[in-house]
Amino acid sequence: MNRVLAPTASAPLIRREVAGLPGYDPGADPDEVAVLSGSRRVIKLSNSEIPYGVSPAVAEAVRLGIADGFARYPDPTGKRLTDAIGKSLDVPADRIVLGNGSENILELLCQAVLDPGDLVITQAPGFSLHEIFPRVMGARVEKVPVTAEFGFDAAAWRDALAAGPKLVFLANPCNPTGAMLGAGELDRVVAGTPESALLVLDEAYGEFARPDPEYPDGLEALRTLDRPWIVLRTFSKAYGLAGLRIGYGIASDAALVRALDRVRTPYNVNRPAQDAAVAALGDHAHLADTVRRTGLEIARVTDRLRAAGLRVVPSSTNFLFIDTGHPSDRVAWELHRAGIIVKAWREPGYENHIRASLSTPEDNDVFVRCLTEICAKDRS
Template identity: 45%
Template sequence: MSDSRRHIRDEVVGIPPYNSGLTLREVQERYHPAAIAKLGSNENPLGASEHAMVSSTELRDLFRLYPDPKGRALCEALAERFGSKAPDIILGNGSEDLIAVVCRAVVRPGDVVTTLYPSFPLHEDYAVLMGGKVERIEILPDFSVDMAALEAAARRKPRMILFANPMNPVGTWIGKGDFELFLDAVDPDTLLVIDEAYAEYAYGEDYPATLDILRASNKSWIVLRTFSKAYGLAGLRIGFGIASSPELLDFLNRVRTPFNTNAIAQAAAIAALGDEEHLKRTVTLALSERARVSDALKLRDIKVAPSKGNFVFFDCGMDASVFAEKLLIAGVIVKPWKQAGYTRFVRVSIGSVVENDQFLSALDTNARGRD
């Protein structure tokens, strides 16, 4: 048998496979549960807006023709929503596609990329694939962001700072005052990338209006958003970035594939963006159920991180993969965390009331033992 590894770059060999979780079909075929609660990928239990359903007559041309490579209609709708200009917006095959685009365009071998930890693994993986060196700023024991360490890292002028706010998987966040102090420490030569995949669930007095703050600065930045979470379009893979200048996006556009977002996704995103009532229902359900699930876990003496996402991060008291397997037997899919130092932690998505009840019941029946 030939050694395929000899053809592969060392950076690729060192990247662990992404834990994308099990599908409904895989769980059904393996465990045969009566019902499945898919709570591992932070999907929207209400699904997409009915307005985002593309008609069969529209589908014919959307299937047949190449999409607008710049997604101009969607970019214009986004510009109106976020007070930007269409040339400041870039689309991606989900926001994770744009993380890869940014890293390919910016990160050189040996460059330092600073991120919060534990992290969305692709924040680290794409930087490493380009030969970058990841600097982790680990959360404090109370799950809060170590702002002193983050500001100190910014003053060291890394090539790029990339993190999620709210953090994925933890759910904690950087508030307005802390964000402003941090931004003062960022050097203009550092590219700042803020992943706001869960921002719709986080709005409030203690969550920053990031774009307003960034626009008033002299820094180079990109804010990433997605339609996969609160808008319920995960299966269509559509995300976007808003940047500090059209010039910066011009270079990023040279790196992405020309047709990286499909026509159906673009059309559905425009429709979803216009249905504010559906978004409100989605967020209201998530916030109410997030509080209920968090409280229920605390009543069971489980250590839970505060969260502004549509998920909860908690210490399950055993190897997280073993814990997750016990829940799978009861038809509940959660995400065991596998990054070093957090392998006893699980991220559970906030689903419907029924799904969350199924999780709590399975927790008591199947997974309360300790190793």
């Protein structure tokens, strides 16, 4: 979905920065794929959704909320949830901001911090909104590429950070590759980021990586630093609340949260989302089981794809970044014909890659079989 806005009567009203933006790609429409494939059940692997269901405590919290009715506005401060997050992380509640997904907080940060012409540093390949939101504000975006083995390029990051960015977006683990930065690599980015810049550590997939002893907890790495920073996390991924849209940020100081409050809409997080997040935060066993099952499938599917001759980036998330050796749009189209939706990657230099989030073992087996057949056919 990289459409540029077409000329219309309203075109003169649209800011130049907005008119030239690429569109966010959510993946193919399941209904359209169902028609194309003739399949009654589409396997959707494009949006990093969890197949194991939500915590029973979440279901009960939402049920009670529905019984209470939807006629009243949600708490604009999200006090019950920010208190719960603050207690769980040993952080004052006034340093926590809530968002309609953590991507909403990315948007708020750009609105509150960036002026036209400011420099933003992020990763390549990377999450498209790390580029789109800064460009909306007229900022310049420079991307630091990974190494040929999808590892951290310390020299490239050092040079990029030396250019004096105002905002730095770093995802750990990385979306779309699934690779994680170790503690030493994170320390290099932190040390190289100018103290005048805001360092944004996006840990949307952090719960999946946390069992790895090599994965650094970003909050602990930044907690004592006297400089501006914010760590972003979400309930959309490992907690399985994608449909409720609820994320949060832990900031270096309350003043940064107050600045974000000035640009956010007053009721940006709905009542069911707040209730569900409180319940999810308290069910440690359900989260641990989800992370365990996901890790087993990541390892199993990675082994099968590599055995079939495909290059797969080692993943610390619930998705895989796969070099198919063929144009990603064509591979994705063939998968659509089989009733499977993945994300075709179109970022320059990675046009042969797809990103596929994993589902149940049964769905994953269908995906592996179809993908390997498609790639084998193209090689023959």
